[in-house]
Amino acid sequence: MDLVEPYLRMSKTGWMVLKAIFRNMWDYEYVPAYIISRDAKMSQEKVETLLRKLADEGIVTNKYTEYLGSSFTFMGLSIYSLHLQVKKGRVSMIGKLMGEGKESVVYNCMSRDEEAVIKFHRVGYPSFKKVKKKRDYGTLHFTVLTIRSARNEYQALKKLYGKVPVPRPISWEGNSVLMELIDAKELYRVKLENAEEVLNMILDEVASMYKAGIVHGDLSQYNILVSEEGIWFIDFPQSIEVREEGFQDILKRDVENILTYFRRSYGIEKDMNEALERIVEECRSSEWT
Ligand SMILES: Nc1ncnc2c1ncn2[C@@H]1O[C@H](COP(=O)(O)OP(=O)(O)OP(=O)(O)O)[C@@H](O)[C@H]1O
Ligand SMILES: [Mg+2]
Known part of the structure; x- marks a missing residue:
């Protein structure tokens, strides 16, 4: 998806309309044109013309019920978010x-x-x-x-x-x-020479994460980056806090994913329960059973 071209094509009035949608989308799935008109201080007619144009460009989707309402597409939300990042320098x-x-x-x-x-x-x-x-x-x-x-x-x-x-x-x-920016490659793209050592490093860091109160939630060979310098964890939208409902199962699944990857790719056998115990020991959570 190209964001740059639609970003550069946006007009000043277009940004004003997006700003009004952004401000009101918490209250409306489709923000009514009259609300946008009020917020952006633009006539409703002008707003409706702009909304139709933005819909043609894939930036919003419009819905016609008793009134015309408008909502961001993924592209629209992304270019507006980029606009905010740029405006804030x-x-x-x-x-x-x-x-x-x-x-x-x-x-x-x-x-x-x-x-x-x-x-x-x-x-x-x-x-x-x-x-x-x-x-x-x-x-x-x-x-x-x-x-x-x-x-x-x-x-x-x-x-x-x-x-x-x-x-x-x-x-x-x-x-x-x-x-x-991390200058490293995803684990699945790398052939490790010291696989066992890297696996232990990963498990140690999962323990540090746990100690810091976070369970990754989507841990896999795709979300760990490796280079000569070390390992990094990325991709945290689904992470949860330790003590949130079900965190034990999610931690278990994370560790399982990693052990499975190292078993299949490098023939390393590690006991799941031992690995989990080591992680939990770091924290000595009383809620862990
Ligand atoms: N901070 C970073 N430094 C370097 N590369 C990164 C960084 N963040 C993300 N990437 C690259 O972008 C890819 C996708 O990022 P990420 O894993 O966070 O998103 P994702 O939700 O997995 O996306 P997908 O929908 O593809 O699953 C990563 O696999 C990695 O190649
Ligand atoms: Mg990912």
């Missing part, structure tokens, strides 16, 4: 697309003088119904869920940075998280 240049998956689009960028990464979340979109059913999010729609997911990732990174090797979080705006 945190992003000065967008570089190449680094990854595009089901749940995110990741770009290389410049933040002040530093090379960084900006990740645009899209949890729940377009498969929003599935997510809603699975976790009972009530009436929350994809924009709100996506922003929550970005916030959760940013907060986990903030909590862990300095304690566990994770990218340094720089900022969070809308569905975007800006963070340090």
